[in-house]
Amino acid sequence: MGSSSKKYKEKETRKRRHRSPSRTYEEEYYEASKEKRHKHKKHHHHHKEKRKEKNQRQEYESDSSDVVEVITDDSQSAAPPKSSNRSPEASSQSVESLSIQETNKLRAKLGLKPLDVGNSSTSSASGRSQDDGKKKDDLGEFYHKPAENLQAKAQQEKVKAKLAEIREKRQLHNKYGKVKTLGEEDSNDDVEAWINKNRKIDEAKREAEKRAKMLEELDAQFGIGEVVESEKREKMRQKYTERDLRGLTVEHDLDTFREESTVVLTLKDSGVLDEDEDVLVNVNMLDDERYKKSVENKKKKILYNAYEDNEFDEFGNPKEKSLLSQYDEEIDGVKRDSFKIGYNNVVERKSVIHSVKEKLAKKKIESVAGIQLKLASEYYNEEELTKFKKPKKKVRKIRSKGKLLTADELEEQPQNTGIEAIGSRRPKYKNDPDLTIDDVPSVDIPTDLKLEEDKDDLLEKALHKTRKMKQKENIIENIIKPEIKSETEEENIDSGNIILNATAEFCRTLGDIPTYGKAGNREETEELIDYEKDIIPDENSDDDCEIIEPTGWNSVDPTNQGIDSTQIPPQEVQILDEEPDVSTGVGAALKLAMSKGYLDKEQNNRPSNSRLAHLQAKHYSIEDKSYGEEGDRQNRRERYSGPITDFKEKDGFKPNVKLEYIDDEGHILNSKEAFRYLSHKFHGKGPGKNKVEKRIKKSVQEQLMKKMSSTDTPLGTLNMLQAKQKETQSPFVVLSGSKQSQSTALSKSRR
Amino acid sequence: MIEITCNDRLGKKVRVKCNPDDTVGDLKKLIAAQTGTRWDKIVLKKWYTTFKDHIQLQDCILFQTLNITRRRHKIRYEIHDGMNIELYYQ
Numbered sequence: 001m002g003s004s005s006k007k008y009k010e011k012e013t014r015k016r017r018h019r020s021p022s023r024t025y026e027e028e029y030y031e032a033s034k035e036k037r038h039k040h041k042k043h044h045h046h047h048k049e050k051r052k053e054k055n056q057r058q059e060y061e062s063d064s065s066d067v068v069e070v071i072t073d074d075s076q077s078a079a080p081p082k083s084s085n086r087s088p089e090a091s092s093q094s095v096e097s098l099s100i101q102e103t104n105k106l107r108a109k110l111g112l113k114p115l116d117v118g119n120s121s122t123s124s125a126s127g128r129s130q131d132d133g134k135k136k137d138d139l140g141e142f143y144h145k146p147a148e149n150l151q152a153k154a155q156q157e158k159v160k161a162k163l164a165e166i167r168e169k170r171q172l173h174n175k176y177g178k179v180k181t182l183g184e185e186d187s188n189d190d191v192e193a194w195i196n197k198n199r200k201i202d203e204a205k206r207e208a209e210k211r212a213k214m215l216e217e218l219d220a221q222f223g224i225g226e227v228v229e230s231e232k233r234e235k236m237r238q239k240y241t242e243r244d245l246r247g248l249t250v251e252h253d254l255d256t257f258r259e260e261s262t263v264v265l266t267l268k269d270s271g272v273l274d275e276d277e278d279v280l281v282n283v284n285m286l287d288d289e290r291y292k293k294s295v296e297n298k299k300k301k302i303l304y305n306a307y308e309d310n311e312f313d314e315f316g317n318p319k320e321k322s323l324l325s326q327y328d329e330e331i332d333g334v335k336r337d338s339f340k341i342g343y344n345n346v347v348e349r350k351s352v353i354h355s356v357k358e359k360l361a362k363k364k365i366e367s368v369a370g371i372q373l374k375l376a377s378e379y380y381n382e383e384e385l386t387k388f389k390k391p392k393k394k395v396r397k398i399r400s401k402g403k404l405l406t407a408d409e410l411e412e413q414p415q416n417t418g419i420e421a422i423g424s425r426r427p428k429y430k431n432d433p434d435l436t437i438d439d440v441p442s443v444d445i446p447t448d449l450k451l452e453e454d455k456d457d458l459l460e461k462a463l464h465k466t467r468k469m470k471q472k473e474n475i476i477e478n479i480i481k482p483e484i485k486s487e488t489e490e491e492n493i494d495s496g497n498i499i500l501n502a503t504a505e506f507c508r509t510l511g512d513i514p515t516y517g518k519a520g521n522r523e524e525t526e527e528l529i530d531y532e533k534d535i536i537p538d539e540n541s542d543d544d545c546e547i548i549e550p551t552g553w554n555s556v557d558p559t560n561q562g563i564d565s566t567q568i569p570p571q572e573v574q575i576l577d578e579e580p581d582v583s584t585g586v587g588a589a590l591k592l593a594m595s596k597g598y599l600d601k602e603q604n605n606r607p608s609n610s611r612l613a614h615l616q617a618k619h620y621s622i623e624d625k626s627y628g629e630e631g632d633r634q635n636r637r638e639r640y641s642g643p644i645t646d647f648k649e650k651d652g653f654k655p656n657v658k659l660e661y662i663d664d665e666g667h668i669l670n671s672k673e674a675f676r677y678l679s680h681k682f683h684g685k686g687p688g689k690n691k692v693e694k695r696i697k698k699s700v701q702e703q704l705m706k707k708m709s710s711t712d713t714p715l716g717t718l719n720m721l722q723a724k725q726k727e728t729q730s731p732f733v734v735l736s737g738s739k740q741s742q743s744t745a746l747s748k749s750r751r
Numbered sequence: 752m753i754e755i756t757c758n759d760r761l762g763k764k765v766r767v768k769c770n771p772d773d774t775v776g777d778l779k780k781l782i783a784a785q786t787g788t789r790w791d792k793i794v795l796k797k798w799y800t801t802f803k804d805h806i807q808l809q810d811c812i813l814f815q816t817l818n819i820t821r822r823r824h825k826i827r828y829e830i831h832d833g834m835n836i837e838l839y840y841q
Contacts (some may be wrong), residue, residue, distance in 0.1 A: 063819075097754070097765065097766035097767075097768075098768065098785060100752070103767075103768045103769075103781070106784050107781070110777070110780050110784070112770075112773065112780075113770070113779055115768055115769070115770055116770060117752055244820065263830045440836060494833060606782070
């Protein structure tokens, strides 16, 4: 530490103030040790140094407080203030610590109060907190209620319990202290005393008897005997009777006692110190009850009742169920049925009353007067209607056979029948089951469709039949034939439906083909057909309906087949329309042309609005929707009739607009071509040369196609063949290879 | 009585017994007596809190801010038994 160089010393002295204090401390330490033993040379230097230091310290003393003095004192006093108990955990550094005594001494010098050793820091802290009785919050804002001392509380309780026990003991002692126990009573252990005692008793008895005899004699003398006897009888009567049993509790169910059977009841065992009243029991019955209970336990009842079925007591009232009732016994103890002797009737009556009361309590009171009687209506009123939810209609499955009917076709169906009716005035031939065609004569627009497989043909037919019968009934209301009635009534199809099977469909399309171009015709004929339909059944109502039914398609009941066939001679079936005879006149020829599609009616040419009117929405009108309510709108319309108003005078006007585009060559363009054409025009840039050529070529080809004969190949082979046949006068042509001879000629005939 | 350890990290480490109701100044005097320094040259610190002379030890509240998960937590301490105080010199 201390360097030997003088230079250094000087520095030291100069910079004393600024040097680390450890220095001074160690110097002191060395100094102290030096005084005892002089070992090193170094110490000399130290000594010198120390002296200097001392001088300096004197300086300190002059200006500083007594603290410094204390330090000097400390250093001077050999009693080591640095009696350093080096803490074992202190690694390399030495930990200086004074003992309590030393510190106290030091504190006294410093003018501080001594350390409070006895009560440790914690106790002192607690004492401080107890000063004001309250404890402040960490932030010093709130006072906390002091926590209660749990230990003290527990102790108090303990003491209290002990006191109570002692008190009870004393009470019991007071109560039973005078009663002598059996053991105590036999205090006379020696035989002599016992004998003496017995003798005394005996003598006393004898004396008493004597006295009694004497008294009796006296009584007899004075006639008092009778009186005494009557008294005795009185006493006998006062014996223990039913009346005395009144009010005693019997701990058994009343029902367990059978009538006219004797049951011996005993007092129930109870604690000697119990203050409860006496209870009567029968031991056997107790056993029975125990047995019952054990059986019940063995059954292992399922505690959980999923459906919450209410249990009923014997009067039919639902039992009040408490939560987790299975534990009631364990919590409250076993409930035992009991009754009181003498109160039997009361008990029963009470239970009945109780049951009635319960019933009343559980029932809601419903006033009879409140409900007004009403006639039950067969129909729902509006409110009920809104409540009534319609069951959803099941969507009928359509087993389609590939072809779906379009709306147009549906519309045409009734018309078809009509036409066929025109075509075949004669009653139809009904023998062929494959060709039987059924249709609905009713004018209703069919809503549902059903396509059926061929498999259940027979059933189908039967169903058709019945259905048709039903429809006839509708049309001809008055006539109900017994024959019809007798027929099987398997009605499960709505009369509005059309049932199509594959055959029927096939036939229908066959019938359609020739009339296809004639669609426009039908509107005119429709009315007529309907009219006929209505009339004809009336005319022929007396006859068999089936035969004279004028509707287009009929079905034949296979069962009835024989009868029908006998009545009507079989005829050829006409599938196609009868072709009008052209020879009759121009009209017929025109008709034929029209039916063949050679000639179109002018009406057909344009897609007229009136023709498609039935497809348009019925209740749709274009109006300005920005207007408010209906009435409001009308008012406004009256006030202000702007450009939105309808033209009243043009009400019936339905413009028939057809947009056509024609190109430079005069061809009618379809929409695609038209677009292209317009586009080219708009952009001022036409197609390339190749494209144009291609298009021209295509159009030429199209022309050729149109001109092409439909009966022959483009090369005219058929014509050539025919010419050849004519030439050879043979129905065949020989195709021969150049190499092969005639023997391998093949013949080809034309059918 | 509590015992406080004071350590400047230059080789001096003293354990001082004192009362909790001593002031910091008293503590400084005690430390000075044990270490042999002038008490008014002593600065007692814990982290960045410098204890002032006129405050009792039991009232010394030092706020310690810790940067745990980037939030500053202020933890309060009193000077308690066995606490380590940093010893500096003016």
